[in-house]
Amino acid sequence: MIPFMLDVTDKPVVIVGGGEVATRRVHKLLDAGAQVTVIAPELSAQLEAWEAAGEITAHRRGVRKEDLVPAWLVMEHTGSAAVQKMVEATCLQHRIWCLLGGNPADSTFWNMATAHHGDLTVAVSAHGNPRRAKQAAETLIKHARQQDL
Structure with a gap:
């Protein structure tokens, strides 16, 4: 691993998961100017508020491979090994930066x-x-x- 800063301004970022950790990640990404899409069956109250305000796009369902392909960066925070495996394989295939929550060894980047x-x-x-x-x-x-x- 090498440390560096990423400019995510106007970059498409997909967050898989709608809980507390995903909400913290979205907050930082919005502050940095990213175009955030959240995919999760359920969203935290804050994610719902950002969606209502038009600050994020949200899909209340499970993630699909095609959801990830347009992304520049993906962060997965579901706690599901099956979802992680699919997200990891899709991101590797399409050369998308990918953070797998709780699994730094298989992630292509880590948050600092x-x-x-x-x-x-x-x-x-x-x-x-x-x-x-x-x-x-x-x-x-x-x-x-x-x-x-």
Whole structure:
């Protein structure tokens, strides 16, 4: 793995899953300007609100292979091994960046924990350990604040 930042502005991103983790991912993607489509039988209240406001597109059903092909980036957060396997195979076949929730070993990218201070962004990976990465990012940004970086 190599760390880098992605510009997702106006890029089609598909989120498979409609729960709490998917909602957090969508929030960050909207802030970054992505065109987000969520595919899940059920959506969180926040996802429903974003759909009602026209900020995301949502399909209340299971994911299909053809849903993934137009995407530039896919994030899967269903907890279903069968769905993960299909998403992984489809994304690999079509060379689509793919994050499989809870399965960093089979993902083609990982989210990095981030913390901000002014225009400084710290991004940390702990190779699949999100809690450790978040703690490290927060510690580093706290140090940056103390040093007025």
